[in-house]
Amino acid sequence: MTLEIVNVTKTFPGFTLGPINLRLSDDMILVLIGPTGSGKSTILNLIIGLIKPDTGSIYLDGVDITKVPIESRKIGYSFQNPTLFPHMSVFENIVFGLKKGDKRLKEPQIKRLTESFGISHLLNRKINGLSGGEMQKISLARMLVTEPKIMLMDEPLAHLDNITKNKLRINLRQILKKEGVLGIYVTHFEDDVYALADSVSILTNGQIKKTDTLRTMLSTSSSSNRSLSFLSSSLSPSISEFFQGDYNYLEGKVTESKDGVSAFKLGVHRFEILGDYQIDSKVGVLIKPEDIILSLDLVKTSARNIIRIMVMNIGNAYSKPGILDIHLVIDDIHLMSRITRESKNHLGIKEKEYVYAIFKATAPHVVREGKYDAVDV
Amino acid sequence: MISDVSFMNNIDYSMINFKLIIWILSGLALLYIIYPLFSISTFVEPSTLLTSLTRPEVIDTFVLSLITASISTMLIGLFGVPLAYCLSRYKFQGSFLIQIVVIIPLVLPPLASGALLLGVFNPNSELGKTFPEIEFTQSVIGIIIAQTYVASPFMILASMVAFDMVDKSYENIARVLGKKNWHVFIRISLPLAKKGILIGFMMTWIRAIGELGATLMLAYNPHTISIQIYEDNAIGGLSQAIPSIILSIFLSVILILAYSLIVKKLEGSSIHQSMFSFGVSGGNK
Numbered sequence: 001m002t003l004e005i006v007n008v009t010k011t012f013p014g015f016t017l018g019p020i021n022l023r024l025s026d027d028m029i030l031v032l033i034g035p036t037g038s039g040k041s042t043i044l045n046l047i048i049g050l051i052k053p054d055t056g057s058i059y060l061d062g063v064d065i066t067k068v069p070i071e072s073r074k075i076g077y078s079f080q081n082p083t084l085f086p087h088m089s090v091f092e093n094i095v096f097g098l099k100k101g102d103k104r105l106k107e108p109q110i111k112r113l114t115e116s117f118g119i120s121h122l123l124n125r126k127i128n129g130l131s132g133g134e135m136q137k138i139s140l141a142r143m144l145v146t147e148p149k150i151m152l153m154d155e156p157l158a159h160l161d162n163i164t165k166n167k168l169r170i171n172l173r174q175i176l177k178k179e180g181v182l183g184i185y186v187t188h189f190e191d192d193v194y195a196l197a198d199s200v201s202i203l204t205n206g207q208i209k210k211t212d213t214l215r216t217m218l219s220t221s222s223s224s225n226r227s228l229s230f231l232s233s234s235l236s237p238s239i240s241e242f243f244q245g246d247y248n249y250l251e252g253k254v255t256e257s258k259d260g261v262s263a264f265k266l267g268v269h270r271f272e273i274l275g276d277y278q279i280d281s282k283v284g285v286l287i288k289p290e291d292i293i294l295s296l297d298l299v300k301t302s303a304r305n306i307i308r309i310m311v312m313n314i315g316n317a318y319s320k321p322g323i324l325d326i327h328l329v330i331d332d333i334h335l336m337s338r339i340t341r342e343s344k345n346h347l348g349i350k351e352k353e354y355v356y357a358i359f360k361a362t363a364p365h366v367v368r369e370g371k372y373d374a375v376d377v
Numbered sequence: 378m379i380s381d382v383s384f385m386n387n388i389d390y391s392m393i394n395f396k397l398i399i400w401i402l403s404g405l406a407l408l409y410i411i412y413p414l415f416s417i418s419t420f421v422e423p424s425t426l427l428t429s430l431t432r433p434e435v436i437d438t439f440v441l442s443l444i445t446a447s448i449s450t451m452l453i454g455l456f457g458v459p460l461a462y463c464l465s466r467y468k469f470q471g472s473f474l475i476q477i478v479v480i481i482p483l484v485l486p487p488l489a490s491g492a493l494l495l496g497v498f499n500p501n502s503e504l505g506k507t508f509p510e511i512e513f514t515q516s517v518i519g520i521i522i523a524q525t526y527v528a529s530p531f532m533i534l535a536s537m538v539a540f541d542m543v544d545k546s547y548e549n550i551a552r553v554l555g556k557k558n559w560h561v562f563i564r565i566s567l568p569l570a571k572k573g574i575l576i577g578f579m580m581t582w583i584r585a586i587g588e589l590g591a592t593l594m595l596a597y598n599p600h601t602i603s604i605q606i607y608e609d610n611a612i613g614g615l616s617q618a619i620p621s622i623i624l625s626i627f628l629s630v631i632l633i634l635a636y637s638l639i640v641k642k643l644e645g646s647s648i649h650q651s652m653f654s655f656g657v658s659g660g661n662k
Binding site for chain 2: 048050069070071072073074075076077079081083085086087096097142143146
């Protein structure tokens with residue numbers, strides 16, 4: 001499966017998108033991130049055919065689909081709003097996209113998807129009274145049951161509460177991978193990138209500034225911090241305003257899991273997190289810079305994660321006077337700690353010196369679970 | 378305007394009994410509607426009422442009105458609902474003008490509508506000469522032509538508003554799910570606009586039943602109930618028209634009851650909300 005967008009442009013009064021060039025293949029998930037009004041949804045609308053490009057073409061497996069009607073494109077689309085048909089039951093919604101004869105044939109697939117999303121018990125319910133999370137799961141299942149070649153997702157989880165959003169996001173990535181669907185996920189939340197992306201495109205003012213795999217982006221983002229916030233500042237001042245470096249992302253292999261606490265390894269370093277995870281599986285976690293405290297000495301503390309790490313760089317936190325971002329690095333691990341200038345002066349933290357970075361097992365927030373891949377190390 | 382506002386602001390509202398004023402005004406409005414209904418008793422002898430009601434010409438006109446109004450409503454539905462869909466969904470140069478044109482029969486005095494129709498359908502018109510075997514005037518066909526013309530705006534406007542209120546995302550999603558336009562129209566657009574369209578049917582039928590002006594011009598004969606009332610009153614005075622009037626009142630009550638039952642079944646909203654909001658049964662707008 002290959003999707004190619006070649007020199008696509010679209011002009012609206014006061015806004016021009018493109019020229020956009022993108023090439024996606026197989027079952028990768030591309031997260032298209034950018035500020036509101038940068039043209040993210042327009043790109044999805046062009047791919048699905050809701051709007052026509054002024055110039056350029058869109059190819060699916062080498063076939064030009066630019067003028068193909070929406071209903072013949074075999075592309076799934078999940079809106080920010082679940083848009084379930086209010087006059088149908090949950091089951092009728094899910095099978096709506098199937099042809100009459102297919103409903104029986106696809107029973108196993110319907111069962112598998114509804115179980116994966118945890119909505120099997122809702123099938124006979126009416127749409128009225130369902131929660132936002134349930135509706136979004138049904139909406140995604142309804143699309144996936146038609147076996148689309150590509151799944152376009154326009155911030156489908158934006159309106160959900162954080163707990164539901166996180167669970168569904170992990171679930172969604174696993175299901176997309178299981179179904180082998182190429183996905184494009186549009187968002188303006190940085191954490192969605194870490195949770196879902198194989199590749200990332202950063203979009204601003206109608207232009208794609210950079211597209212690469214998440215791994216490459218993070219490893220080349222800078223010597224001092226592996227987060228998109230740092231990368232973005234080199235792309236455009238307007239993006240650095242958008243990514244304010246709210247997260248550290250770490251990814252490793254689960255080595256222990258007991259009594260609601262698991263440990264994962266990243267190189268020779270071991271980190272503890274809350275929750276039971278399958279041994280040898282992969283977890284990706286986000287840690288807020290504010291949750292990482294620094295110490296000059298190895299102190300006895302209840303915090304379960306302590307790592308000796310070098311201060312790479314000290315800089316001002318974006319638009320936060322009096323707050324400093326301390327960029328830390330050891331081996332392949334890059335962290336950012338956010339502390340006050342007073343703390344930094346009090347401790348006498350200097351660049352190129354070593355400190356202890358400390359955070360509790362409750363600080364990391366798991367956003368990605370999956371099969372461990374040796375390349376990930 | 379500014380002085381109006383300051384005048385309103387200077388009124389001491391505490392001195393005015395709000396409830397009393399509202400009740401008085403409401404009572405007068407209600408009296409205005411109810412009093413003529415009860416005034417019938419002053420024009421009719423109870424002993425002769427039953428005989429008058431069962432007069433063959435009264436029954437015949439009543440039945441003819443029911444049948445012609447039903448046929449007219451179906452015809453308007455068949456052509457008017459697709460037109461309403463077009464006006465709601467396809468915006469093109471001149472679509473605004475078409476929206477104005479479809480309202481004309483509603484605004485035009487019915488007699489004027491009848492005169493225009495007579496110009497088109499009289500036996501000496503192009504249409505009349507082309508189809509000499511068809512009696513377009515002074516016939517049941519003539520009644521239907523008059524009714525469809527004057528009642529069509531109700532169907533078209535109600536349906537158009539109903540389609541407007543169906544969130545286009547539902548149709549887009551249905552198409553993304555692989556459904557072609559016909560399927561989307563029948564499975565999504567129509568069911569979601571159902572309530573507004575049914576209200577359109579009801580109002581169209583009510584208008585067709587009560588039609589007089591255009592029918593007078595185009596098909597005085599055979600008599601519909603409206604023409605019967607008009608003629609009875611002209612020949613024998615109000616007391617002769619009373620049986621047809623009573624049947625009309627009876628029909629109105631039945632219609633209102635039927636209408637409220639349909640509305641209740643559809644969504645449980647009140648009759649007033651449904652009649653004037655043309656709400657659809659869809660959820661997210």
